[in-house]
Structure formats: structure tokens, C-alpha cells
Amino acid sequence: MKSLEELKALRDKMAANMGIREDDSDNIRIVVGMATCGIAAGARPVLHALTEEVAKRGLKNVTVAQTGCIGICQYEPVVEVFCPGKEKITYVKMTPEKAVRIVNDHIVNGNPVNEYTIGSTVK
Amino acid sequence: MYRSHVLVCGGTGCTSSGSGRIVEALEKEIAAAGLSEEVKVVKTGCFGLCALGPIMIVYPEGAFYSMVKEKDIPEIVSEHLLKGRIVKRLLYSETVKEDEVQSLSQTQFYSKQLRVALRNCGVIDPENINEYIAYDGYQALGKVLTEMTPQQVIDTIKASGLRGRGGAGFPTGTKWSFAAASVADQKYVCCNADEGDPGAFMDRSVLEGDPHVVIEAMAIAGYAIGATQGYVYIRAEYPIAVKRLSIAIEQAREMGMLGKNIFGSGFDFNLEIRLGAGAFVCGEETALMTSIEGHRGEPRPRPPFPAVKGLFGKPTVLNNVETYANVPRIILKGADWFASMGTEKSKGTKVFALGGKIHNTGLVEIPMGTTLREIVEEIGGGIPNGKKFKAAQTGGPSGGCIPASLIDTPIDYDNLIAIGSMMGSGGLIVMDEDTCMVDIAKFFLEFTVDESCGKCTPCRVGTKRLYEILDKISKGKGEMEDLDRLVELANYIKSNSLCGLGQTAPNPVLSTLRYFKDEYIAHIKDKTCPAGVCKELLTYSIDPEKCKGCTLCARVCPADAISGTVKNPHKIDRNKCLKCGACMEKCRFGAIVKN
Numbered sequence: 001m002k003s004l005e006e007l008k009a010l011r012d013k014m015a016a017n018m019g020i021r022e023d024d025s026d027n028i029r030i031v032v033g034m035a036t037c038g039i040a041a042g043a044r045p046v047l048h049a050l051t052e053e054v055a056k057r058g059l060k061n062v063t064v065a066q067t068g069c070i071g072i073c074q075y076e077p078v079v080e081v082f083c084p085g086k087e088k089i090t091y092v093k094m095t096p097e098k099a100v101r102i103v104n105d106h107i108v109n110g111n112p113v114n115e116y117t118i119g120s121t122v123k
Numbered sequence: 124m125y126r127s128h129v130l131v132c133g134g135t136g137c138t139s140s141g142s143g144r145i146v147e148a149l150e151k152e153i154a155a156a157g158l159s160e161e162v163k164v165v166k167t168g169c170f171g172l173c174a175l176g177p178i179m180i181v182y183p184e185g186a187f188y189s190m191v192k193e194k195d196i197p198e199i200v201s202e203h204l205l206k207g208r209i210v211k212r213l214l215y216s217e218t219v220k221e222d223e224v225q226s227l228s229q230t231q232f233y234s235k236q237l238r239v240a241l242r243n244c245g246v247i248d249p250e251n252i253n254e255y256i257a258y259d260g261y262q263a264l265g266k267v268l269t270e271m272t273p274q275q276v277i278d279t280i281k282a283s284g285l286r287g288r289g290g291a292g293f294p295t296g297t298k299w300s301f302a303a304a305s306v307a308d309q310k311y312v313c314c315n316a317d318e319g320d321p322g323a324f325m326d327r328s329v330l331e332g333d334p335h336v337v338i339e340a341m342a343i344a345g346y347a348i349g350a351t352q353g354y355v356y357i358r359a360e361y362p363i364a365v366k367r368l369s370i371a372i373e374q375a376r377e378m379g380m381l382g383k384n385i386f387g388s389g390f391d392f393n394l395e396i397r398l399g400a401g402a403f404v405c406g407e408e409t410a411l412m413t414s415i416e417g418h419r420g421e422p423r424p425r426p427p428f429p430a431v432k433g434l435f436g437k438p439t440v441l442n443n444v445e446t447y448a449n450v451p452r453i454i455l456k457g458a459d460w461f462a463s464m465g466t467e468k469s470k471g472t473k474v475f476a477l478g479g480k481i482h483n484t485g486l487v488e489i490p491m492g493t494t495l496r497e498i499v500e501e502i503g504g505g506i507p508n509g510k511k512f513k514a515a516q517t518g519g520p521s522g523g524c525i526p527a528s529l530i531d532t533p534i535d536y537d538n539l540i541a542i543g544s545m546m547g548s549g550g551l552i553v554m555d556e557d558t559c560m561v562d563i564a565k566f567f568l569e570f571t572v573d574e575s576c577g578k579c580t581p582c583r584v585g586t587k588r589l590y591e592i593l594d595k596i597s598k599g600k601g602e603m604e605d606l607d608r609l610v611e612l613a614n615y616i617k618s619n620s621l622c623g624l625g626q627t628a629p630n631p632v633l634s635t636l637r638y639f640k641d642e643y644i645a646h647i648k649d650k651t652c653p654a655g656v657c658k659e660l661l662t663y664s665i666d667p668e669k670c671k672g673c674t675l676c677a678r679v680c681p682a683d684a685i686s687g688t689v690k691n692p693h694k695i696d697r698n699k700c701l702k703c704g705a706c707m708e709k710c711r712f713g714a715i716v717k718n
């Protein structure tokens with residue numbers, strides 16, 4: 001460690017991994033349905049892809065969590081995105097590739113990926 | 124990246140209730156479920172709620188599990204970590220409201236607390252310097268070394284109003300300025316982690332949960348006064364704290380936070396640990412330094428004060444662990460931020476080890492000025508078994524008691540002194556109506572008699588005599604003149620002892636006499652102990668109305684003091700009775716009374 005700048009850079013890198021431990025309701029929450037139905041339908045690789053992408057981009061204030069059966073088993077794997085102060089958005093029939101796009105378009109740029117949402121899939 | 128962090132308390136309390144085995148079981152189950160890449164297990168320092176240990180928090184949900192057993196681990200892993208279903212039956216009941224998991228900070232135990240010194244305890248992995256850095260660790264040292272002069276550092280600490288947390292409450296910035304003004308070829312910075320008060324574990328918890336904060340603060344102090352060498356004096360009975368501090372020093376060295384030319388500033392600082400053997404007197408500053416020098420830990424007269432002539436005869440700053448734990452935050456957030464908390468003359472927060480007759484025993488940090496009532500009734504969750512609050516003892520063997528009539532006193536240095544107690548290092552023992560105040564005074568005096576180093580007569584002989592008078596009173600052999608003798612002797616010891624140990628040893632006697640004189644008088648005149656504690660003054664008897672003649676008591680009495688025939692009232696022979704209370708526990712009809 002030679003300078004304060006170097007320390008600050010290290011802090012920022014490390015802090016990205018720690019945001020998860022804050023009781024912070026301002027966080028964006030990405031929730032994956034991980035009941036038996038979800039796991040059978042391939043929810044685990046989706047969860048993986050989400051965490052990897054969030055980490056790769058060093059996003060703070062984003063947590064990836066799992067939840068039980070959301071109740072729409074035929075559309076599994078299901079991912080829900082909760083942004084503070086906005087309606088929940090539900091994505092269905094997810095794949096790891098789709099998951100990466102959701103992080104890029106929705107979480108980073110703020111544009112929900114309409115074609116993956118439950119509304120457009122049901123239609 | 125891990126999507127979930129499982130924090131398990133690895134403080135001394137939870138370790139003794141089995142948190143080590145829980146961590147092992149967790150890691151095994153997590154590996155078996157194929158989650159090792161996704162879930163991180165972190166062993167932290169104390170969360171504070173020791174009564175409910177072992178404790179575990181799972182993030183991102185913030186689910187707070189208490190009293191976790193090894194056999195609960197498979198369920199936590201398969202339900203919560205794999206499927207995301209929180210195991211409700213293990214949640215700390217206070218965090219469950221209307222079926223929703225609530226954040227810990229909203230519970231009664233935590234909502235009135237304010238964590239400054241304990242900020243990272245229970246949050247970070249104390250054995251991983253990167254987690255400390257993630258929470259702004261070593262930023263304050265970097266700022267001080269690259270942007271501030273030593274004088275500016277001292278001015279900031281002065282302006283914050285920080286006072287020593289080790290007992291006396293001396294202003295920290297002023298202490299540093301004295302040492303800075305002393306001219307010498309070598310100066311030292313020391314940390315007092317001796318923590319000798321019975322029942323106190325604040326400093327241990329800081330060192331176990333956040334060792335780097337002490338290292339960082341000591342380096343800052345070194346820069347401020349011009350010292351390049353530091354020593355942490357810690358008792359050998361704290362093995363977990365010693366181990367974590369050693370690891371932290373090693374990591375800090377590797378990363379260049381200790382050693383030569385820190386942050387390229389030209390400032391050198393090194394730190395070493397010195398183990399104490401656990402004598403209370405070695406917490407006294409001059410005895411502590413004598414002990415570090417390798418001699419028997421005995422106090423010496425002051426002046427000269429350590430700031431002028433301390434360790435190895437060189438100017439030295441000695442501060443308490445918790446005092447140091449506040450320093451980096453003050454540097455980063457500013458003196459005004461710190462001074463905005465607390466009361467007029469006591470700024471910031473104070474950590475207390477809450478113990479005795481209280482629901483939530485554990486570690487709490489509150490803003491100065493919080494009332495005792497808030498601590499006992501709200502944070503502490505009240506007194507078990509519907510008993511009444513009688514008094515609280517602060518300051519351990521050097522302090523005194525706060526009676527129920529003063530429960531609304533805002534706690535700060537000056538208020539506690541005014542009511543005859545003192546802040547001390549932060550032990551807070553709650554007593555209920557079943558506590559005898561003569562017995563409490565006797566307990567603390569017994570401790571000081573044991574711990575007096577014997578160097579000076581007022582303390583060595585005086586405390587022994589005080590103890591003997593108390594013992595006499597507790598056995599019903601006291602006379603009213605003894606009360607005057609107690610006061611006279613107490614004041615003599617206070618003003619003539621060499622060090623703080625003797626100077627404060629009579630406080631428990633004086634303060635119980637001040638607030639509970641009637642209890643002393645009851646022991647002397649009526650030969651009774653109102654709280655039913657002092658054995659010699661108790662009599663056990665059987666109420667003939669209630670006794671059914673079941674003979675149970677006669678059979679358990681070890682002294683054959685109970686006689687009677689089946690179905691007829693029994694009787695206790697007072698001359699034979701040992702006052703062990705065995706009969707009272709056995710009687711199912713409440714026929715045996717003690718008074």
C-alpha cells in the first residue's frame with residue numbers, strides 16, 4: 001500500500017461484496033424462485049449467472065436472493081426484480097443468457113426487458 | 124461473488140455455547156449442497172445479544188437466528204440457503220412481526236443503541252483485513268498521514284470531546300497534547316486491554332470483533348505524539364482476542380499499514396502485544412507500564428505522569444481499547460459529528476456489559492445521556508420472574524450503586540460521580556429485590572482485598588478491616604458504631620492510598636451505605652437480612668397450617684433438623700438447621716418459610 005488512492009480503490013472493490021450485509025431498503029433486490037419446481041426447471045444456473053454478472057459489474061446496492069415457490073410453476077425459472085419505489089417486475093422462463101441481459105438492461109440502464117416479462121409470455 | 128453471507132458470532136460468549144461446531148457443520152452442509160461458491164460463512168465478533176447465543180445472521184434477508192443448535196444446520200442449509208425459505212422457528216422472536224422478517228435494528232434490544240465503537244463487531248470477519256478496509260478501514264490513518272499535521276490530529280480529538288473510556292474519563296486530546304509536548308528521543312503508545320472488572324467484557328469484544336480499529340487508532344496516536352512503537356497490554360485469559368489481534372497485526376504489516384514509511388509519508392510505526400497475567404492492579408497505568416518493562420506489576424507515585432515519564436522512562440500515551448475504537452471515526456466523520464452525540468460534557472457513546480438480573484444480558488452501546496431506565500427496561504428487556512428493580516452497579520469494584528429512585532438519571536461521567544458511582548470501564552450489573560446490599564458491598568471488598576498489590580498500608584490493611592466489619596454485620600454481630608467506623612475508615616483509605624485501586628475500593632461500601640442504610644441497620648438491630656441472603660440471619664420454619672405432614676423435607680434435610688410424624692405438621696430444630704434451603708425446595712405445599 002503506497003498511497004491513499006490505492007487504499008480507496010481497494011476499499012471500493014471490497015465494498016461491492018459487503019453491501020449485502022446492510023439492512024438497506026434502498027437496495028434493488030433480484031429474487032429467484034428456488035423451490036423444488038424452480039430448481040428442477042433450472043433456477044440454479046440462473047441464480048449463478050445473476051450473481052456473477054452483478055459481481056462483474058461491481059454493482060453496489062443490488063442483492064440477489066432466492067425465495068420459495070412463487071406459485072406459477074409452469075413459468076419457472078422465475079425472477080422478480082424489486083426496485084425501491086417501483087412496481088415489482090416478474091420475469092419468467094429464465095435462462096442464464098436472459099439473466100445477463102436483465103442485469104445489463106434493467107438493473108444498470110433502468111429499462112425492463114419487456115419481452116421476458118410474465119405479461120408478454122402469457123399473451 | 125457470494126450471493127449470501129452467513130455471519131456466525133465467534134465472540135467468547137457464543138464460542139462457549141458452541142458456535143465453533145456450528146461453523147464447521149455449516150461449512151460441511153453447504154459443501155454437500157454444492158453451495159460453497161455461492162454462500163460465504165463468516166465468523167464475526169460479538170453481536171451483543173449473548174443471552175441468546177449461538178447467534179447467526181443470514182444476508183441478504185437479514186434473518187436473525189438465535190440459540191442455534193448443530194442439529195438445526197441441515198434445515199437452515201436446505202431450506203433457507205438452497206430454497207430461500209427462512210426457518211421461522213429459529214428466528215429471534217423480536218424480529219418476527221406479522222409474519223414478516225424485521226430488521227434487527229428495529230428490535231427493542233438494538234433500536235435504542237448507537238454503534239460507534241462496536242460498529243464493525245458482528246458485521247465483519249475480524250480475521251480478514253479486506254473486510255475492515257471495505258468499511259473505510261485505514262482511511263483515517265491514510266488521511267492523517269497524508270493530509271494532516273500532528274497538531275491538527277490532536278486538535279480534532281480535543282474538539283470532539285472524546286474522554287477516556289477506561290474509567291476516569293480524562294479528555295483524550297489533552298492527554299495526547301501533553302505527550303506531544305514532551306521532548307524525547309523515543310516515545311510510546313500503549314493500549315490498556317487488561318479489563319479487570321469482574322463481569323466486564325467490552326474491550327475483549329472490540330478486540331475479538333474489530334481488532335484493526337485498535338491498530339489503526341494506535342498508529343494515529345503515534346503520529347500525533349511522535350511515537351514509533353506501540354504496545355497492547357492484554358490479559359492472557361483472552362485467548363481469542365489475542366489470536367485475532369496477532370493475526371490483524373500480521374496482516375496490517377503485510378499490507379504496509381504498520382512498519383516503515385506508511386503511505387509513503389516517512390512515518391514508521393510498529394506494534395507488539397504484551398500479555399498480562401490477570402491482576403486487577405495491572406490495569407492501573409503505572410503498574411501496567413511497570414509490567415510491560417518486565418517487572419512485577421506495582422503502581423508508582425504520580426507525578427511524573429506517563430505523558431512525561433512513562434514506559435521505559437519515556438513519554439507515553441496510554442488509552443483504553445474502547446477509547447481507541449472511537450478515534451478513526453472521529454478523524455473521518457469530523458469532531459462535530461462526534462460532539463453531536465451525548466451530553467454537554469460527555470460526548471459520543473459508551474459500551475456496557477449488561478449483566479445480573481436482566482433478560483437480555485450482553486453487550487450494548489448507547490449514546491451518553493441515555494437513562495438507566497431505558498437500558499434496564501427497554502434494551503435489557505426488564506427483570507426476569509416479575510421481580511422488582513432494586514439497584515444497578517456501575518464501575519465494578521471502584522464504583523457504586525444506583526438505586527431505583529435514581530433510575531431516570533441520564534448516564535454520563537459527571538452524573539454518575541455526582542450520585543456516588545462512576546462510569547468505570549462499563550460493567551453494569553442489575554440487581555433485583557432478592558439482592559442484599561451489604562452482601563454486594565462485601566463481595567466487592569473481598570475482590571479488592573484479594574487484588575490489592577500490598578505496596579501501601581491504607582489499601583492493604585484498610586480494605587481488609589473494611590471487609591471484616593462488613594462480614595461482622597452480615598453475620599448479625601455488628602453494632603451501630605460500626606457504621607461510623609466504616610465511613611471513617613473508607614474516607615481514610617480513599618485519601619491515603621497510593622493508586623486508584625485503593626482510592627476507589629471503599630466506593631461500594633459508601634454508596635450502599637448512602638442509599639441502603641436501613642438495610643445495614645436491619646442487619647445490626649433486628650438481626651435480619653431483608654433480602655433473605657445473609658445466611659447467618661435466616662431462620663427456616665414450617666407453617667403448621669400449610670404442612671401436610673408428607674415427610675419429604677425431613678428426608679432431604681442433611682442435618683436431621685426436621686422432625687414430625689406422618690400426616691402431622693413437622694418442625695425444624697433451629698439449633699441443628701444448616702440453612703441450606705434443601706427442605707424449602709422440596710416442599711410442594713409452600714409450607715416452609717424463610718425470614
Ligand SMILES: Cc1cc2nc3c(=O)[nH]c(=O)nc-3n(C[C@H](O)[C@H](O)[C@H](O)COP(=O)(O)O)c2cc1C
Pocket residue numbers: 286287288289290291292293315316317318319320403404405406407408409441442443444446447548622623624
Ligand atoms: C485498579 C485499576 C484498574 C484499572 N483497570 C483498567 C482496565 O482494566 N482497563 C482500562 O482501560 N483502564 C483501567 N484503569 C484505568 C487506567 O489506569 C487508565 O486510566 C486508562 O487506561 C487510561 O485510558 P483512557 O484515558 O483511554 O481511559 C484502571 C485503573 C485502576 C486504578
Ligand code: SF4
Pocket residue numbers: 404422574575576577578579580582583620621622623624625626
Ligand atoms: S492502593 Fe492498593 S493496589 Fe494501589 S499501590 Fe497501594 S496497595 Fe497497591
Ligand code: SF4
Pocket residue numbers: 665669670671672673674675676677692693709710711712713714715
Ligand atoms: S415437605 Fe412441606 S408438607 Fe411435607 S412435611 Fe415438610 S413442610 Fe410439611
